Amino acid sequence: MGIFIVIEGIDGAGKSTQAKLLAKWFEKRGYNVVLTKEPTDTAFGKLIRKLVLTGGREGIIDGAKISHEAEALLFAADRAEHVKKLIEPSLRTGKVVISDRYFYSSLAYQWARGLDLEWLINLNKFAIRPDLVILLDLPVKESMKRINGRQLKSEFDRIAELQKKVRENYLKLVEMFPEMKIVNALASIEDIHNDIVALVEHEILNKKE
Ligand SMILES: Nc1ncnc2c1ncn2[C@@H]1O[C@H](COP(=O)(O)OP(=O)(O)O)[C@@H](O)[C@H]1O
Numbered sequence: 001m002g003i004f005i006v007i008e009g010i011d012g013a014g015k016s017t018q019a020k021l022l023a024k025w026f027e028k029r030g031y032n033v034v035l036t037k038e039p040t041d042t043a044f045g046k047l048i049r050k051l052v053l054t055g056g057r058e059g060i061i062d063g064a065k066i067s068h069e070a071e072a073l074l075f076a077a078d079r080a081e082h083v084k085k086l087i088e089p090s091l092r093t094g095k096v097v098i099s100d101r102y103f104y105s106s107l108a109y110q111w112a113r114g115l116d117l118e119w120l121i122n123l124n125k126f127a128i129r130p131d132l133v134i135l136l137d138l139p140v141k142e143s144m145k146r147i148n149g150r151q152l153k154s155e156f157d158r159i160a161e162l163q164k165k166v167r168e169n170y171l172k173l174v175e176m177f178p179e180m181k182i183v184n185a186l187a188s189i190e191d192i193h194n195d196i197v198a199l200v201e202h203e204i205l206n207k208k209e
């Protein structure tokens, strides 16, 4: 069996930056790495971008043309394809899978939209548990600085409000899912990378030996 690692956090937390650095770290050590993300680039991911993420990257704040329930089902459908067609086959052939977002995003974001957490957890039960989930945690003020320009100025306050809820939800999820570990995302890119590597060594590699 391979190794399955997920990077989570609010928009602009540094997920894609750290996912790439971690992929390089494993590759240098001779591992076969699959770097992936959700929403995916498949037809389901495209449908999500069209129906849910309207009006830009943070368009999820409004402009959604569909109900929050349908939204959650679309993310779950995209995830089912992701798990069955890419993640599980890659793990079976011993690869390291690093995913930028996974079902924890559905729990944090769709819960923040008012859906029932238990319903969301049940909906995502098919999704195998990762070996480790890195939660890049930082104050919303800082993340908003980093993604400045990705959103319209007039939407700033509403987006910040949702991000705050999502951050709080992620921190509550850490209490429920022991595979989730918090990393302080306020540090430099290099320091965060080193923290993540230390967690990977401690939580996964040392245990496999
Ligand atoms: N530790 C950091 N400190 C300052 N800026 C960062 C840090 N990590 C990433 N960034 C910058 O913040 C922005 C968002 O990073 P990104 O990796 O795209 O976040 P995410 O994938 O979580 O949305 C990018 O411009 C990136 O270069």
Ligand SMILES: Cc1cn([C@H]2C[C@H](O)[C@@H](COP(=O)(O)OP(=O)(O)O)O2)c(=O)[nH]c1=O
Pocket: 011, 038, 039, 053, 057, 058, 060, 075, 101, 102, 103, 105, 106, 107, 109, 110
């Ligand atoms: C995977 C997932 C993402 N999202 C949200 C989080 C982000 O605000 C948005 C898009 O994700 P994001 O990582 O920003 O995608 P990209 O950078 O490719 O545009 O979707 C959910 O609400 N639920 C989910 O299950």
